[in-house]
Amino acid sequence: MNFDFSDDLKQLRDQSRRFLSERCSPAVVRRSLDGQEVYAADLWREIAEMGWIGAAIPEEFGGAGLGYEGLCVLAEEMGRAVAPVPFASTAYLAAEAILTAGSDAQRREYLPKLADGSLIGCLALSEGSGNPDPAAIQARVVGGRLTGAKWPVADGGIADIAVIVARDEHRQPSLFVASLADVRRRDLTTLDPTRNHARLDFDATPVQPLGSGGWGSVQRVLDRAAILFAFEQVGGADACLRMACEYAQERFAFGRPIGSFQAIKHKLADMYVALELARSNAYYGAWALGADATDLPLAAATARVSATEAFHLASKENIQTHGGVGFTWAVDCHLYYRRSKQLGLTIGSAPFWKHRLVDLLETRNAA
Amino acid sequence: MDFNDTKEEAAFRIEARAFLAANAEPKAGAKPVLRQSGVDQQAVERCKAWQAKKADAGFAGLTWPKRFGGREASPILQVIYNQEEDAFVVPRGLYEIGLGMCIPTMMAYAQPEQLDRYVKPALRGEEVWCQLFSEPAGGSDLAALRTRAERDGDDWVINGQKIWTSGAHLSDFGIIVVRTDPNLPKHEGLTFFFLDMKSPGIDIRPIHQMSGARHFNEVFFTDVRVPDSQRLGAVGQGWKVSLTTLMNERLAVGDVQRPEVDDLLELSRKLRIDGKPAIQNGAVREKIAEWHARSQGLKFTRFRTMTALSKGETPGPENSIHKLVNASKLQDIASYGLDLMGAGGLVIDDDLAEAYAMFQSALLSSPSSRIAGGSDEILRNIIAERVLGMPSDVRVDKGKPFNQVPTGRR
Numbered sequence: 001m002n003f004d005f006s007d008d009l010k011q012l013r014d015q016s017r018r019f020l021s022e023r024c025s026p027a028v029v030r031r032s033l034d035g036q037e038v039y040a041a042d043l044w045r046e047i048a049e050m051g052w053i054g055a056a057i058p059e060e061f062g063g064a065g066l067g068y069e070g071l072c073v074l075a076e077e078m079g080r081a082v083a084p085v086p087f088a089s090t091a092y093l094a095a096e097a098i099l100t101a102g103s104d105a106q107r108r109e110y111l112p113k114l115a116d117g118s119l120i121g122c123l124a125l126s127e128g129s130g131n132p133d134p135a136a137i138q139a140r141v142v143g144g145r146l147t148g149a150k151w152p153v154a155d156g157g158i159a160d161i162a163v164i165v166a167r168d169e170h171r172q173p174s175l176f177v178a179s180l181a182d183v184r185r186r187d188l189t190t191l192d193p194t195r196n197h198a199r200l201d202f203d204a205t206p207v208q209p210l211g212s213g214g215w216g217s218v219q220r221v222l223d224r225a226a227i228l229f230a231f232e233q234v235g236g237a238d239a240c241l242r243m244a245c246e247y248a249q250e251r252f253a254f255g256r257p258i259g260s261f262q263a264i265k266h267k268l269a270d271m272y273v274a275l276e277l278a279r280s281n282a283y284y285g286a287w288a289l290g291a292d293a294t295d296l297p298l299a300a301a302t303a304r305v306s307a308t309e310a311f312h313l314a315s316k317e318n319i320q321t322h323g324g325v326g327f328t329w330a331v332d333c334h335l336y337y338r339r340s341k342q343l344g345l346t347i348g349s350a351p352f353w354k355h356r357l358v359d360l361l362e363t364r365n366a367a
Numbered sequence: 368m369d370f371n372d373t374k375e376e377a378a379f380r381i382e383a384r385a386f387l388a389a390n391a392e393p394k395a396g397a398k399p400v401l402r403q404s405g406v407d408q409q410a411v412e413r414c415k416a417w418q419a420k421k422a423d424a425g426f427a428g429l430t431w432p433k434r435f436g437g438r439e440a441s442p443i444l445q446v447i448y449n450q451e452e453d454a455f456v457v458p459r460g461l462y463e464i465g466l467g468m469c470i471p472t473m474m475a476y477a478q479p480e481q482l483d484r485y486v487k488p489a490l491r492g493e494e495v496w497c498q499l500f501s502e503p504a505g506g507s508d509l510a511a512l513r514t515r516a517e518r519d520g521d522d523w524v525i526n527g528q529k530i531w532t533s534g535a536h537l538s539d540f541g542i543i544v545v546r547t548d549p550n551l552p553k554h555e556g557l558t559f560f561f562l563d564m565k566s567p568g569i570d571i572r573p574i575h576q577m578s579g580a581r582h583f584n585e586v587f588f589t590d591v592r593v594p595d596s597q598r599l600g601a602v603g604q605g606w607k608v609s610l611t612t613l614m615n616e617r618l619a620v621g622d623v624q625r626p627e628v629d630d631l632l633e634l635s636r637k638l639r640i641d642g643k644p645a646i647q648n649g650a651v652r653e654k655i656a657e658w659h660a661r662s663q664g665l666k667f668t669r670f671r672t673m674t675a676l677s678k679g680e681t682p683g684p685e686n687s688i689h690k691l692v693n694a695s696k697l698q699d700i701a702s703y704g705l706d707l708m709g710a711g712g713l714v715i716d717d718d719l720a721e722a723y724a725m726f727q728s729a730l731l732s733s734p735s736s737r738i739a740g741g742s743d744e745i746l747r748n749i750i751a752e753r754v755l756g757m758p759s760d761v762r763v764d765k766g767k768p769f770n771q772v773p774t775g776r777r
């Protein structure tokens with residue numbers, strides 16, 4: 001039994017944590033929160049130079065070839081730092097979609113530039129409210145040209161290319177890839193200003209099909225990304241628990257640290273339990289990604305359900321532990337509360353993944 | 368990451384599996400073994416026969432010293448044996464406390480000649496041990512216990528009452544913590560002994576639980592004499608010795624009980640809501656997904672613990688999460704399964720009840736799971752204080768002589 005990250009990856013985790021605590025301090029995150037910059041472009045460049053974006057991209061396509069466990073380790077640290085960069089959109093969604101569904105030529109065209117940070121990617125899936133659903137896709141490709149509106153698209157306002165879900169010539173929801181250079185875009189105001197979101201209006205935009213089509217290829221991208229998002233959520237939840245524990249030891253009320261009250265202790269213990277369960281499920285997901293296991297979809301749904309619950313709980317109870325200052329703009333609790341919802345809603349919210357989880361249990365049972 | 372055994376672990380797994388296959392019936396296909404409602408005389412005989420067989424084959428006390436019949440094996444081998452044994456129907460319930468808690472405490476504090484006398488018979492299951500800790504006034508606040516021991520020549524004379532003693536009526540020996548000086552503060556006046564459960568003056572009365580089971584006992588002590596040579600640790604060091612015992616408790620208690628989420632899944636395929644299988648109902652699906660995620664989370668947390676053990680690391684108090692999560696999950700799944708059955712869920716008769724009545728029986732037994740071996744609240748305190756580093760609670764009894772502190776129910 002060796003159900004843990006290797007010493008090399010633990011070293012990567014420590015290094016990336018140290019780097020992000022210096023270069024992605026709350027002050028950096030707040031520049032995006034306060035609208036001074038759309039994303040932390042300097043940080044993004046440094047992350048690219050260190051090879052993080054292409055961690056899981058094979059070396060033949062310009063990646064670092066660290067494997068998926070390496071990308072999982074980095075994802076946890078990005079979540080911990082509430083990093084205001086298009087890491088998830090580029091690495092877990094666009095690059096993954098091109099890697100898993102694209103042709104060799106498409107991989108060669110896009111992956112090296114995504115890996116070195118010269119292209120920012122995104123996934124254009126949603127068309128307004130509602131969870132991922134093949135029946136809800138209206139965007140359509142006719143004669144190699146895409147028409148339709150996609151919103152919200154995480155990092156859509158800063159991305160150079162998008163992987164898009166649209167109906168193909170046979171009205172099948174499928175994956176496409178396109179440059180966003182000539183696409184009309186509008187930045188959206190959202191719950192989490194530390195991540196860019198946009199509305200993309202495609203109007204006969206030239207696109208290339210990515211893979212042979214069908215919703216299966218879309219779901220495959222979502223499944224794999226769900227594991228990486230789970231690691232970000234675990235990182236965020238861990239940061240919240242640490243903040244809450246620190247505050248509970250420093251803050252005195254009724255003549256004693258509030259952490260000595262059982263009402264606070266039990267709250268913290270519940271956060272810890274949810275986090276540990278989520279972490280263990282995420283680890284299994286990391287293994288499934290690395291091994292390309294047959295039960296990857298079930299591992300992904302399980303990790304996603306667990307991590308969404310853990311981060312939501314930790315981010316709201318962190319505010320509660322802080323009391324009044326917890327809901328001020330100046331204290332960092334809300335950065336996590338916002339990010340928890342951003343990560344929890346993008347690529348499908350908890351009910352979507354719960355239903356998918358049971359579908360997969362039932363498929364397994366029928367087999 | 369991988370889930371492979373090391374060479375040594377794999378060899379041991381094969382050995383354990385072969386022993387079990389030759390000596391026990393596989394669980395697959397057998398009627399599920401539900402939480403036992405206590406161990407009757409017939410079951411005692413089965414337990415004794417199985418334990419002797421297991422000890423003779425070298426699978427009991429795997430981590431114990433060789434001179435006591437153990438293998439001095441790494442704890443990971445014990446986990447592997449438990450995993451393998453879990454696939455077979457084997458009698459349980461008689462030795463977990465004795466071998467998991469009492470004898471390890473003896474090994475830490477008893478004299479060498481006492482160990483020569485007691486350890487092997489315990490390991491072979493010839494002698495049964497129980498643990499006499501809790502009292503009516505000392506549950507979560509264990510150190511508030513009031514049972515007195517007074518020195519009389521070479522003996523101590525014990526008077527008082529213990530409660531929640533599993534298997535006292537089946538036990539030959541017990542370990543006990545008692546108050547030897549009520550003038551000292553709570554934790555300082557305690558002393559630890561082992562004693563013969565057949566000693567004159569011991570009166571054992573079973574407790575009838577709400578589930579119908581009679582697993583626990585009240586044990587009354589009237590002028591029970593224990594020789595000073597059976598003291599474990601110094602006079603006044605009883606609390607420290609107790610902690611040794613309790614450290615083992617959370618590893619010993621906490622098997623997964625049924626119904627598990629898979630049983631609920633099975634049930635919701637069979638029962639119907641609005642003319643369709645309940646598993647197609649959105650609310651049912653969300654509940655099942657949540658419990659599945661929790662179950663899997665515990666399973667993989669156990670894998671992380673095994674990994675630590677396999678590397679020779681010692682798992683810490685973070686193991687408290689297993690019982691905390693499992694006990695509530697059991698109660699919630701039981702209650703939800705019954706909700707799906709509607710009025711039919713009330714029926715326990717064997718010929719009519721769904722799923723061997725496991726949901727009904729868990730409804731009634733799960734409250735004890737949330738309390739025995741550390742209540743949910745105590746487990747949360749342990750996580751907060753020992754894992755997360757929160758300061759201990761303010762104690763109004765701190766430093767006060769025990770006989771000036773209110774205890775029990777007033």
